[in-house]
Amino acid sequence: MMNRLEVLRIEKLHVRGLFSIITSPIESFDVMRHQGQGSLGLATLMYFLFFASVVATRQWTGYIFNFSRVDQLNIFIMMALSLGLVALFIMANMAVCTLSDGEGSLSDVYVTTAYATLPIILLTPLIIILSNVLSQGESMYYALMNFVMYGWTGVLLFTGNMSAHQFGFKKTVFTTFLTIAGILIILFMMFLAFVLVSELYEFVRTLYNEIIFM
Amino acid sequence: MKKFVTKIILTLLAVLLVVQPLTAAASPREATFNSYLFNQHGRAVPAPVSYMPVLVLCGEAMGIGALNNPTDITSGPEGYLYIADPGNNRIVVLDYNFEVAEVIDAFTLNGEPFTFGTIDGIFVLPDGRIHIADSILRRVFTVDRSGTILMELGPPESEMLAEGFLFTPVAVLEDASGVLYILSRGSFQGALMVDLQRDNLFLGFFGANRVQLSFAQAGQMLWRRLFTREQRERMVQIIPVEFTNFDICPRGFIYVCTAFAEDNVDQLRVLNSNGDNILRTPQVGIPVNYGDPPSMTSRYVTVTTSFVDITYMANGMFASLDRQRGRVFVHTSDSHMVAQFGQLGDQIGRFSVPVAITYFNNQIVVLDAGRGEITAFGRTEYGEMVALALALHEQGRYEESVEYWRAVLAHNINFELAYLGIGRGLSRSGYLQEALWYLRRANNRQVYSEVFELHRSQFTSDNFNALALVFLLVCVLAIVFAKRRYFLERLVPRGAK
Numbered sequence: 246m247m248n249r250l251e252v253l254r255i256e257k258l259h260v261r262g263l264f265s266i267i268t269s270p271i272e273s274f275d276v277m278r279h280q281g282q283g284s285l286g287l288a289t290l291m292y293f294l295f296f297a298s299v300v301a302t303r304q305w306t307g308y309i310f311n312f313s314r315v316d317q318l319n320i321f322i323m324m325a326l327s328l329g330l331v332a333l334f335i336m337a338n339m340a341v342c343t344l345s346d347g348e349g350s351l352s353d354v355y356v357t358t359a360y361a362t363l364p365i366i367l368l369t370p371l372i373i374i375l376s377n378v379l380s381q382g383e384s385m386y387y388a389l390m391n392f393v394m395y396g397w398t399g400v401l402l403f404t405g406n407m408s409a410h411q412f413g414f415k416k417t418v419f420t421t422f423l424t425i426a427g428i429l430i431i432l433f434m435m436f437l438a439f440v441l442v443s444e445l446y447e448f449v450r451t452l453y454n455e456i457i458f459m
Numbered sequence: 460m461k462k463f464v465t466k467i468i469l470t471l472l473a474v475l476l477v478v479q480p481l482t483a484a485a486s487p488r489e490a491t492f493n494s495y496l497f498n499q500h501g502r503a504v505p506a507p508v509s510y511m512p513v514l515v516l517c518g519e520a521m522g523i524g525a526l527n528n529p530t531d532i533t534s535g536p537e538g539y540l541y542i543a544d545p546g547n548n549r550i551v552v553l554d555y556n557f558e559v560a561e562v563i564d565a566f567t568l569n570g571e572p573f574t575f576g577t578i579d580g581i582f583v584l585p586d587g588r589i590h591i592a593d594s595i596l597r598r599v600f601t602v603d604r605s606g607t608i609l610m611e612l613g614p615p616e617s618e619m620l621a622e623g624f625l626f627t628p629v630a631v632l633e634d635a636s637g638v639l640y641i642l643s644r645g646s647f648q649g650a651l652m653v654d655l656q657r658d659n660l661f662l663g664f665f666g667a668n669r670v671q672l673s674f675a676q677a678g679q680m681l682w683r684r685l686f687t688r689e690q691r692e693r694m695v696q697i698i699p700v701e702f703t704n705f706d707i708c709p710r711g712f713i714y715v716c717t718a719f720a721e722d723n724v725d726q727l728r729v730l731n732s733n734g735d736n737i738l739r740t741p742q743v744g745i746p747v748n749y750g751d752p753p754s755m756t757s758r759y760v761t762v763t764t765s766f767v768d769i770t771y772m773a774n775g776m777f778a779s780l781d782r783q784r785g786r787v788f789v790h791t792s793d794s795h796m797v798a799q800f801g802q803l804g805d806q807i808g809r810f811s812v813p814v815a816i817t818y819f820n821n822q823i824v825v826l827d828a829g830r831g832e833i834t835a836f837g838r839t840e841y842g843e844m845v846a847l848a849l850a851l852h853e854q855g856r857y858e859e860s861v862e863y864w865r866a867v868l869a870h871n872i873n874f875e876l877a878y879l880g881i882g883r884g885l886s887r888s889g890y891l892q893e894a895l896w897y898l899r900r901a902n903n904r905q906v907y908s909e910v911f912e913l914h915r916s917q918f919t920s921d922n923f924n925a926l927a928l929v930f931l932l933v934c935v936l937a938i939v940f941a942k943r944r945y946f947l948e949r950l951v952p953r954g955a956k
Contacts, residue, residue, distance in 0.1 A: 308899055309908050314500065378915065381908035 259284035263291075266360055270401055274357060274408035285352055288359030292328060295362040298369035299327040307377035310387055330428075331358060337427030338406065341420050347410030357405030364397040491806040492786075496796055496874065499902035501752065504873045509789070509798035509842030510823060512808035514557060517832035518544075521559050523551060526831035531630075534819040535583030542826065542833065543591075545578040550589065555820045557835070563589075566606040573608060575600070580630035580642070580704075592628035592641065599628050599641055612639070615653055615661035626651075632707050634732075640665060640705065640713065647701050649734070666715055666734045668700055668725070702728075704815075708771035712737065716766035716779050724748060726766055727779055727790065740794045741879075742905045747794045750781050772818040774846070774853040780816040780825065785809060787816060787823060787836070792853065795876045797845055800836060801825065808834065841870045848880060857884040875901050886910045891917060 262283065265273040277283045300323060303313050335354050342349060349357075372390050379387055407417040490511060495503040518526040527546020534540050539560060540553040549564030566573040576595025583589050588609065591600045601610035614626030630642040637656040649667035654660045683691055703718040713730045724746040729738040740747045750764030765783040772778055775792030785803035790796055802809050811829030818824075823836045838846060848863035861884035864877040871877070882897035883906065891914040898907040919926060939946060 309904055309911065380912045380915070381904060382912075 255284050255286045255290065259287045263287060263360055263363065266363065266401065266405075270404045271408065274360075274405050277356070277360075278353065278408055283353070283356035283360070285356065288356040291359040291362055291366065292331065294366045295331075295359075296324065296327055298365055299323060301373060302369055305373045305377075307373075307379070309379070309381055310376040310384065331362075333428050333431055334358065334424065337431060338420070338424045341423040341427050342406075342410045342412075345416070345420055345423075347412065347420070349406075349409035349411070353409040354406070357409045358402065361398055361401035361405050363401065364394050368394040368397075490800070491804070491808040492800055492802040494799055496799065496871075497748075498873060499875065501748065503751075506799075506873065507841040507870050508800065508839055509845060510787075510800045510836035511839050512834050513822065513837040514835040515807055515832055516557055516835075517830065518551075521551070521553070521557075523559055523562055526551070529826055529828055529831055530578060530814060531580050532815045532817045532824060532826040532833065533581055533583060534817045534824075536585050536587070538820060539583075540817070540819050540824065541581055541583055541589070543578040543581045545575060548574050548578075550578070550581065550591075561604070563602070563604065563606050566602060566608060568608045568611070579628065582630075582632045584633060590631045590633060590639070592631040594627045594629050594644060597626045597628070599631055599639070612641075612653065612659060615651060615659070617661040619661065619663055630704050632705060632713070634707060634711055634713075638662065640707075642702070642705060645701060649702075650705065666702070666713065666728070666730045668702060668717055703766060704768045706768075706770045706777075708777075712771075714769045714771050714777050716769040718765045718767065718782075719763065726750060726764065727769060727777075727794075729777075729792075738794060739792060741903055749779070749790070749794075749796075750788055751784060751786070767814060768816045770817045770823075772823070774850045776846070776849065778816055778818065778823050780813055782813055785813050787825065789823075791849060791876070795879075797849065797876060798842060808836075810834070841867070844870070845874075848877070852880050852883075857887045860884055861888075875903075879903055879906065882906065882910070886913065 262273060262277050265276075300320070303311075303318075303323065306313075335351070335358055338354055338358075339349075339351055342354075368390065372387070372394065375387055375390060403417060403421065406412075406421070407414070410417075410420070412420065490508040492508075494506050494508045496506040498504045518524050524547070526542065526544050529542055529544045529546070531543040532540065535552075538555040540555075540557070542551040542553070544551055547564065548566070549562055551559065552561040552563065554560040566575065575591065576593050578591050579594045580592040581589055587604050589602050591602060593600060597614065599612040600608050601612075602608050614620075614624070625643070625645060627644040627646075628641045629644045631639065633639050633655070637654065639653040639655050641651045641653065643651060646664075647667065649664040652662035652665050654662050700717055700719055702715045704716055706714045708714065711732065715728045715730055717726045717728075725736070727738065727749045728736045731737050750766065753761050753763045762783055764781045766779050767782040769777060769779045772789070776789055776797070778787055778789045780787050785801050786799060787801045788796060789798035800808070801813070803811065805811075810825060810827045812827060813825050814828040815826040816823060817826075819835070821838065825834050825836070827834065844863060844867050848860050848867055851857075851860035851863065857880065860880050864880040864884070867874055867877045868881070878897045879901035882894045882901055882903075884894075885891075885897060886894035891910055894910050895907065895914060898910055901907075
């Protein structure tokens with residue numbers, strides 16, 4: 246049992262590896278892959294912090310920039326939109342890249358995707374503070390910071406995926422598009438399954454109603 | 460002793476609070492409709508009743524026989540109310556007590572008795588003359604108080620009018636400079652402007668609606684590009700909808716309403732002499748919806764708000780009448796909805812076919828063509844309070860309006876405009892922190908942001924020393940952290956490790 250949990254341990258080496266992706270993402274991801282600097286424990290912690298940043302953004306962004314409705318607060322929907330989307334990405338990406346001879350294992354994709362959320366975790370506090378001191382006229386700085394955050398995350402996601410599967414640039418672009426298509430297909434399947442199950446439920450319910458009044 | 464007295468007073472107050480609503484409910488003047496306002500998310504939230512029916516009057520009660528299909532109602536100078544009654548070929552004039560002052564029914568043209576085809580719209584001039592729009596005879600007439608027709612205006616002759624233009628006047632008004640605005644049914648180009656001072660010269664069209672594209676129409680536009688000229692000519696043209704009625708305010712702005720629109724935006728407009736819409740919205744650049752949002756009935760028919768008449772009230776307020784649901788909406792010059800009343804139905808305060816509305820003697824009078832009667836709505840205590848607060852607000856006397864808005868809030872805690880008024884007043888008086896609290900509840904991010912900027916600069920100048928200290932500390936800490944190895948080696952003795 247202890248051996249199983251060993252992979253979740255976070256060491257100083259892992260943290261240093263994480264922060265080295267700020268300065269040199271491609272190199273660090275490769276080093277991480279070959280020297281085992283990635284840690285499932287750290288990755289899980291990152292996902293937790295990522296979700297915390299999403300919640301913090303919704304709750305603490307200043308009024309001028311915060312359009313979320315208090316009466317529609319639902320933690321499960323937020324979870325589905327952040328962590329659920331990440332899970333979808335990982336699943337679709339694994340499915341697509343396994344077929345196109347990617348070398349990455351599930352844990353590789355899990356770790357690199359987690360590390361790619363680093364800009365969100367680092368910049369969210371800054372953006373929240375900014376949103377509380379800026380006025381509407383200065384909203385472009387706020388938009389710029391957001392753009393930097395999401396752009397950087399996108400770049401990290403891309404490079405992380407590239408090194409996880411040991412793909413070239415072109416192939417990663419290709420698989421990224423396929424991954425997006427895969428996400429849509431999975432969503433469609435889920436919708437279909439939901440409709441089918443609700444039809445089945447409706448059928449059983451009608452049958453039950455018929456029988457009890459017979 | 461003192462405690463005892465306070466106790467008695469408190470008990471009395473509590474009893475009063477409990478009893479008051481009960482007596483109000485038992486009074487016969489209970490509203491027969493639900494009153495509501497829309498909140499920031501467009502949901503209807505119950506609100507106190509601002510206007511209550513105070514009088515229902517039919518022709519028999521006036522003592523002049525039933526009104527036969529009345530079409531228009533308007534308030535003229537010197538406190539008279541005019542009702543167009545084409546079924547009886549007459550115009551009924553009521554005084555401020557709603558007693559018949561005059562019945563103009565003996566119309567003469569060149570000395571001979573005259574009967575109008577119909578009277579669709581009337582407009583009373585300051586000197587008492589009346590403009591009459593007649594859509595059957597296709598004429599605009601001007602009569603004096605004795606019924607003598609002074610002027611007869613046919614379709615204007617101009618190259619600007621398309622061939623086959625049908626002159627069907629349904630509403631008419633005249634501005635201070637003697638320009639006659641005639642609303643012709645089916646004229647999507649807007650109202651016709653005729654200069655009475657310059658020999659009835661046709662000046663052009665005024666205030667056309669912009670074209671509103673629905674999804675289907677947008678698709679048509681796409682097809683239009685691919686079609687040949689012959690095919691294109693066979694297609695239906697996409698034209699803006701005509702507006703249904705208008706009114707002019709003392710300052711010369713023309714209030715215009717449109718019956719059908721793809722969206723509810725721009726259904727009510729205030730036009731300056733140039734034809735530009737000068738009706739503000741609470742936040743610049745963010746359009747608002749007027750009237751009720753479209754609703755689906757059980758038979759899958761969408762009911763949209765269909766404005767048939769509009770009237771200027773006072774202090775920037777104007778009332779508009781929705782024929783579809785029989786509702787009257789009162790808006791401010793900032794497009795804030797401040798009151799709503801009326802409904803279709805048979806009780807007092809409800810209408811069968813509401814066709815016209817006017818503001819008369821601090822009351823809103825609605826003309827019901829179906830039953831041939833008028834209903835006058837007077838302000839309740841709450842409505843009066845809103846009007847008082849709004850009067851000060853409209854003049855920019857925000858500080859003075861604060862206490863009135865507070866009184867309004869005591870009645871209606873969901874009233875966003877009241878929060879806005881208090882917020883503006885407090886920020887003028889310098890209470891920025893409190894103002895922000897209110898502006899946040901007003902849900903007006905633009906005004907909030909303006910006050911926030913003031914608050915921010917005041918805060919930084921007040922706490923400059925502390926802020927500078929924090930900044931310095933952060934800088935020092937950052938340097939220490941960046942050079943931590945250096946500091947550790949120098950400052951911590953080797954043996955200590």
